[in-house]
Amino acid sequence: MTPEPAPLSRTDPAPLSEQLARLFASRIDAGLMAAGTRLPSIRHCASRYAVSPHTVVAAYDQLLAQGLIRSERNRGFFVRERNALTPAASAATADRTPLAFPNDIGSLIRTMFPAGVRNQVKDSMDASRPSPASGVLPASWLDEGLLIKALRRAVAQDNSSSGALYGTAQGDPLLRDMLALHLESLGITTPSAQIITTSGATHALDVVARTLLSPGDAVLVDSPGWSVEFARLTRMGVRLLPVPRGPQGVDVAALEQLAATHRPKAYTTVSVLHNPTGHSLNLTQAHHVLQLAQQYDFFIVEDDTYAAFAPAHSPRYAALDGLKRTFYVTGFAKIIAPGWRVGCIAAPADWIPELLDTKLIAGLNTVTPTERALSLCLQHGWLRRHTEAVTSRLDAARSRTVQLALRHGASFAAPPAGLFGWVETGVDTEQLAQRLLDHGWLIAPGHLFYPERCSSTRMRLNFAAGQDMAFWRAYQREVRLSKATAGG
Template sequence: MTEEGEAAISPATRIDRVMTAIRGRIVDRSLMPGSRLPSVRAQSKAMGVSVSTVVEAYERLAAEGVIRSRPGSGFYVSGSAAPLALAEIAPRRERNVDPLWISRQSLEAEGDVLKPGCGWLPASWMFDTGIRRALRTLSRAENAELADYGTPLGHAGLRQILARRLAAHGVDVHTGQVLLTESGTQAIDLVCRLLLEPGDTVLVDDPCYFNFHALLKAHRAKAVGVHYTPSGPDLDAFTTALQLHKPRLYITNSAIHNPTGAVLSPVTAHRLLKLAEEADLLIVEDDIFADFEEAPAPRLSAFDGLSRVIQIGSFSKTLSAAIRCGYIAAREDWIDKLADLKIATSFGGARLAASILALALTDGSYRKHMETVRRRLGEARTTTATRLARLGIEPWLRPGAGMFLWCRLPGETDATELARRCLDDGVVLAPGNAFSLSQTARSFMRFNVAQSADERVFRSLEAALHH
């Protein structure tokens, strides 16, 4: 920055800018406790500010206890490592609508707040009758069923049910290859704990489910996005990423991709597995939307036989988000290690939740319940797409199943700004760049059709588009 440029910025702003930069480096661990800060002159040159500005910034940080001075030696980071703050690592320009923000706004929403940006069905769409029957049954169960820890692998009956469900999708497993977890998110977390070291590279789709980004940040892995097409990842881009980054893992959805609603084609699946084998790449396949399918999609885990593919899932989208239970299906030697990690991090697991789900899944009306949900989603996709089209908002593709429409906004509309405006009306949206590592989805928005029935959603959108 030139002296003229610096002079145009107030001294207080310049000092704050230096302080923010130092705090950011401490939060993201590039400056660890005990590390020496750049000299005053070096920091002055690096940031294009005066030496006196840096001196004042350092003195204020020292007064706050963030850093400390050693006379004749310089300034050093104080204390122990600051807690990892994922929000602080995220780009500040997107902070208001980053993945964690969307999740928190949706989870904390109360009263009249509408949530077309969230990733779950309305409570009135869930299988409450089956859950209530299961609870009544369990209220009469033995004390151990209600009070004891679960076994390391989890509820044997539910794992048997899951093995049969997996077999229906061509994934041949026995119950010893299925581990119950406390959620689908914990399933991915355990897999990352087992297979990743800090600094490892992981491929994700671009766009992809935004919590993948947050989880990988928590594990200090390097995420690399691969452009996603209507039939799966762009294989040319995938090949290039394998060559350039030597990734350890690839995390994806096969059946009903989030956020696009696309479905992996058999041709892409086979070519993808061949590339993975050549590169010794492991794959985590998130199958959480399986019960929304109208027709079965290809599963990487089925084609691969769970050799290098791990499948995870849960029932929070179809049965109940309040009853937390997920699963991992993998090689038996991996399951054994994952069970140890589960004990180390959560000990006994959610025995009661697993018992409730086992009863609900074997309830004779669950199948009919899901038939109704799929029909309602089909109607909602059509209705929502029609209403959005009147505003110039068009789906990237017309998915054959699921709750999501991945849509392009009209003209040069910035989805982030649109989301901010609609939030003032009590409407939580999910702008595209929250799903995109490359930040190339600026003009896209994901809509949950099941959460888009209220006319206020479209009135808010229309007003915000013409702001």
């Protein structure tokens, strides 16, 4: 049986209006209600939490007084921008943990680390169950023994000769050699001299962006796509040119029109198992995009974060282009462990000195023992065997999760593949997220994946963490209620 929302308690000495205000304030503070999020209407909020409309009005008045929300005549109540908080609101939230990113981005990042959200939000969230919104594999899927074995072997080596004591600028030599072999298995032929190690794929993307781009430059980005990349580029003063990405992949015609009009410096894209749609590049599209890159003189920044989950022989820009216009980025946190931040850049030879300067200026060298441990995982086949086990388990989880989703009224906006599914719900998922949070479930609503703020009826689903029948029962119930409310 699906539990009723239980964030309010009639045995709590605090008035219900204060409890309700506290509930919304905690979600706003945790980044789970982004700036611009519309609060439920007074009537619908009263119905959802079984309180009187007067109680809701009193709660909203408290949030208004704290500067956490704003009222728009004939439209309703909305979460305020963080930088628009009043002095009273700043004082009221002074003892809370500040967000490291704008609310939209904070919301998405927090779905990757749901345990942290559960610690901040005193809702009915169960820390023991996987979150459908998560961006990573469940902890039970990770091989802690593999990490311990690799690190022990790495630190037992001769640290003076391996460079572990001082680090190496371009990255651990053995790891770069192993990465060259690894990339060759993906069809990307490059010497280790054209590889730079980084602290994960996100760091690699940042190094490339800071090397290639200047304020005012235009950059093509996938829409939907990875919002952390949107935030980083925007803060650099870069203009984003959203390229529609659908079930069949990149809209090449739209890309060409944008390229002809704005003359972008680069196109940043996830080529294989795109986040969030799950689409992978095909040879026809790759050929067209590479032709456009040549014609309009822009670089391709290829993010291959999900390489470990990809089918064999998946096409990649870097393989087809021979690293002439392509900067290839990948990492290993998705398959080994979220905290295992080791990634790399494979780039055109002429750009290696500038990329290396950017890496060193920003953070000096990367962590050699961790890099050496990864090189051992690659060298001895440990990572290959772990990857085979995980992908087999993921295939089974995906099949089960797809069946559960279809059985409970959801559909897929793109063919299910990889770690994530792009689910069509038929209702506004920003509002659905708030409803499901009442039952202790985090989802990743679709609006978080677009460069521009827009409503969306889609959500990103983690197949590895979407197998709980209790979630799908809550999902089905709340979707029905959302449609009934919209119809009323």
